[in-house]
Amino acid sequence: MRIRISHLIAYRYETPATSVIQMLRLTSPRIAGSTNTRTLSATSPMCLRPSPFSELAVAVEGEVETRDTQGVVRGVVERFPPSLYLRTTALTTPDPNIAGFAAANRDVAGGDILDLLHRMLARLHADMTRDRATFRAAITAAQAFSAKHGAGRDFAHVFIAAARSLGIPARYVGGYFRCDDEASEQEAGHAWAEAFVPTLGWVAFDAANGLCATDAHVRVAVGLDELSAAPLRGTRYGGAGEALSVKVRVEQAAQQIQN
Numbered sequence: 001m002r003i004r005i006s007h008l009i010a011y012r013y014e015t016p017a018t019s020v021i022q023m024l025r026l027t028s029p030r031i032a033g034s035t036n037t038r039t040l041s042a043t044s045p046m047c048l049r050p051s052p053f054s055e056l057a058v059a060v061e062g063e064v065e066t067r068d069t070q071g072v073v074r075g076v077v078e079r080f081p082p083s084l085y086l087r088t089t090a091l092t093t094p095d096p097n098i099a100g101f102a103a104a105n106r107d108v109a110g111g112d113i114l115d116l117l118h119r120m121l122a123r124l125h126a127d128m129t130r131d132r133a134t135f136r137a138a139i140t141a142a143q144a145f146s147a148k149h150g151a152g153r154d155f156a157h158v159f160i161a162a163a164r165s166l167g168i169p170a171r172y173v174g175g176y177f178r179c180d181d182e183a184s185e186q187e188a189g190h191a192w193a194e195a196f197v198p199t200l201g202w203v204a205f206d207a208a209n210g211l212c213a214t215d216a217h218v219r220v221a222v223g224l225d226e227l228s229a230a231p232l233r234g235t236r237y238g239g240a241g242e243a244l245s246v247k248v249r250v251e252q253a254a255q256q257i258q259n
Contacts, residue, residue, distance in 0.1 A: 004253040020235070098165060105119045125155075130208045
């Protein structure tokens with residue numbers, strides 16, 4: 001599938017900011033199942049703005065050709081061992097409820113790790129309600145699991161917390177998802193999780209949509225949680241009264257590659 005993406009992040013300040021440094025994670029890596037075919041406006045990894053300003057906008061637009069790998073992550077240069085992704089964070093710390101949920105699914109699955117992960121995927125999708133409005137501060141996995149609802153990132157955090165509680169390495173993935181049954185205009189990108197299965201490697205699980213990643217997913221950044229895989233994160237000096245707006249558009253490109 002060829003997917004066209006437009007992502008605009010804009011900041012406005014009542015009092016001008018004097019300087020800002022931002023780390024950008026807004027371009028899709030070249031991996032099996034995801035290839036940049038045309039980048040119309042790209043950004044560098046680090047953005048520095050040293051003079052006073054009242055507005056700052058970052059825009060990325062391009063097309064990505066994707067292929068369905070049945071959720072198995074292929075062609076990625078892994079810079080860290082899977083064990084790194086056993087590390088918990090404030091957003092992914094499992095509480096007794098999440099640990100109990102994970103243990104119950106492990107008991108049913110026996111020693112089959114892949115079956116266990118699929119069971120947790122199905123249960124989270126069935127038990128939690130997905131929030132379509134995602135423009136809010138992040139909450140912890142424990143808070144989302146207790147509330148039984150959340151955005152894609154919250155489903156990812158709960159899945160990651162549950163997997164790590166069982167000693168299964170799991171990581172957060174930030175990117176985009178092209179969905180047929182919703183408007184292409186979105187308030188944010190999408191998020192899912194990847195878990196390490198010894199016989200397969202990393203496998204992607206999208207609990208918010210109840211499926212493994214397909215050619216409708218565009219993988220951009222990975223991390224321990226949302227904060228370490230955020231599309232834009234940095235530091236500013238000055239800039240009181242900050243207002244943030246985000247517009248994301250994900251749609252199938254008109255021109256498709258014929259295999």
